[in-house]
Amino acid sequence: MSSNHVTLWDRCLDIIKDNLSESAYVMWFTPVRALSFDNNVLTLGVPSYFFYEYLEEHYIDLLQRVLYRVFGNGVQLKYQVGVVENPKTDVVVAGANKSVNAVPQVSAPATHVPDPFKQQVYEELDSQLNPVYNFENYYSGVSNKLARTAGESIAEKPGKTAFNPLFLYGESGVGKTHLVQAIGIRIKEKDPSARVLYLSSHLFQVQYTNAVRSNTVNDFINFYQSIDVLLIDDIQDLAGKTGTQNTFFHIFNHLHQNNKQLVLTSDRPPVSLEGMVPRLLTRFKWGLTAEVERPDYELRRNILLNKIHQDGLPISEEVVDYIARNVADNVRDLEGIIVSLMARSTIFNREITIDLAERVLSTSVHVEKKQVTIELIQEKVCGFYDMDPKLLQAKTRKREIVQARQISMYLSKKYTDYSLSRIGDILGRKDHATVLHACKTISEQLEIDKALRANVLEIEESLKK
Numbered sequence: 525m526s527s528n529h530v531t532l533w534d535r536c537l538d539i540i541k542d543n544l545s546e547s548a549y550v551m552w553f554t555p556v557r558a559l560s561f562d563n564n565v566l567t568l569g570v571p572s573y574f575f576y577e578y579l580e581e582h583y584i585d586l587l588q589r590v591l592y593r594v595f596g597n598g599v600q601l602k603y604q605v606g607v608v609e610n611p612k613t614d615v616v617v618a619g620a621n622k623s624v625n626a627v628p629q630v631s632a633p634a635t636h637v638p639d640p641f642k643q644q645v646y647e648e649l650d651s652q653l654n655p656v657y658n659f660e661n662y663y664s665g666v667s668n669k670l671a672r673t674a675g676e677s678i679a680e681k682p683g684k685t686a687f688n689p690l691f692l693y694g695e696s697g698v699g700k701t702h703l704v705q706a707i708g709i710r711i712k713e714k715d716p717s718a719r720v721l722y723l724s725s726h727l728f729q730v731q732y733t734n735a736v737r738s739n740t741v742n743d744f745i746n747f748y749q750s751i752d753v754l755l756i757d758d759i760q761d762l763a764g765k766t767g768t769q770n771t772f773f774h775i776f777n778h779l780h781q782n783n784k785q786l787v788l789t790s791d792r793p794p795v796s797l798e799g800m801v802p803r804l805l806t807r808f809k810w811g812l813t814a815e816v817e818r819p820d821y822e823l824r825r826n827i828l829l830n831k832i833h834q835d836g837l838p839i840s841e842e843v844v845d846y847i848a849r850n851v852a853d854n855v856r857d858l859e860g861i862i863v864s865l866m867a868r869s870t871i872f873n874r875e876i877t878i879d880l881a882e883r884v885l886s887t888s889v890h891v892e893k894k895q896v897t898i899e900l901i902q903e904k905v906c907g908f909y910d911m912d913p914k915l916l917q918a919k920t921r922k923r924e925i926v927q928a929r930q931i932s933m934y935l936s937k938k939y940t941d942y943s944l945s946r947i948g949d950i951l952g953r954k955d956h957a958t959v960l961h962a963c964k965t966i967s968e969q970l971e972i973d974k975a976l977r978a979n980v981l982e983i984e985e986s987l988k989k
């Protein structure tokens with residue numbers, strides 16, 4: 525029987541052809557080669573690891589039924605991964621021996637994962653990284669500390685930390701792309717030969733659609749499986765695109781299994797991503813999910829000062845403070861304001877004053893109209909915890925009261941100009957060291973305590989209403 529396995533496989537193909545659409549048959553069965561049939565084991569040659577997975581997942585029932593009919597009872601199926609022959613130039617099912625000699629024999633039972641496909645050697649690739657977005661000019665604050673620290677660890681040892689994938693999420697303009705790019709740039713600096721690729725999900729989707737259209741899905745997948753560090757922005761854009769998601773799922777699996785690094789960004793956490801296949805969502809949560817939050821006042825001020833310093837702009841600290849205090853949503857808005865101010869100052873030959881800043885802000889962004897005071901903070905914190913504000917002044921170690929006081933101190937430092945001593949004075953006659961300790965404690969807890977983070981965020985929102 526071993527001599528005519530090719531003929532028998534041809535008979536299988538005839539039956540398979542009758543049971544599939546033409547495109548599915550051409551895509552998934554014409555590249556398959558019957559390599560050998562020994563001791564009731566049929567070895568099929570497939571071009572890639574992905575190919576093997578796809579057949580197993582989608583066509584195993586059909587294959588089993590057809591093999592039973594043509595080869596008889598008890599036939600076992602094995603795959604040899606890495607048999608790359610272009611079906612368009614070699615439609616005749618032949619050359620099985622040539623394939624066996626050409627690639628190492630890495631067979632696997634149909635139900636087991638084969639050795640990873642020996643990668644083709646690819647040309648140098650353009651990582652699509654923008655050197656402007658590096659770690660050196662990515663400023664840290666409470667809002668991005670966890671994400672940044674994880675990013676730096678990954679850049680040190682891509683694929684070798686527990687943060688794989690790193691899933692970064694946050695609102696628009698808070699610095700996700702900058703961070704993801706900084707990770708890629710640092711990796712390339714340390715190892716210029718690393719195959720790092722940054723791209724948006726939208727571009728991935730377009731490339732995939734083109735690959736389907738031109739019948740080159742295998743090349744597409746093989747290319748992505750050759751990447752060492754895959755950085756994909758705005759993964760939420762794949763929502764509802766099941767075909768692309770399934771392909772990405774296989775790429776993800778392959779890279780993850782081979783200790784390659786994945787970093788994904790999204791405008792929402794995995795739990796809120798709708799229109800995603802569940803198995804992909806599960807994988808998004810395998811590593812670390814970190815939020816890049818809206819920048820706090822301190823961070824906004826740092827970013828502005830740096831920008832002004834870098835560009836040599838004639839903007840006073842007073843104006844910087846005004847902008848930092850009033851443009852709170854994201855960093856992109858901050859940058860936009862600076863550009864607008866510069867433009868107006870140049871065109872009308874005017875100094876950049878608070879007055880001008882006020883006017884620019886009122887037409888460009890949502891301005892924080894309400895002045896946040898310590899009294900307002902006390903009122904909102906106590907309202908949230910349903911507590912009499914007088915209790916903040918009490919000399920007690922009761923946990924709830926201590927925490928409410930500490931949160932009040934933290935928010936007072938964040939939203940008002942009062943000195944630490946003044947804040948301490950108003951909130952329970954404490955000294956400046958106690959206030960400093962409170963701010964540090966709350967900042968640290970915010971990094972790890974999700975419930976506290978949600979509570980503080982809610983209080984902050986109420987301050988703005």
Ligand SMILES: Nc1ncnc2c1ncn2[C@@H]1O[C@H](COP(=O)(O)OP(=O)(O)OP(=O)(O)O)[C@@H](O)[C@H]1O
Pocket residue numbers: 657661662663664668694695696697698699700701702703791827855856859
């Ligand atoms: N911590 C930071 N330090 C310095 N610049 C920052 C920081 N965060 C954001 N920026 C700057 O703000 C701008 C917007 O950031 P970025 O594009 O990374 O936001 P994003 O979260 O990816 O937004 P989107 O989801 O809309 O793509 C960029 O110019 C970026 O350099």
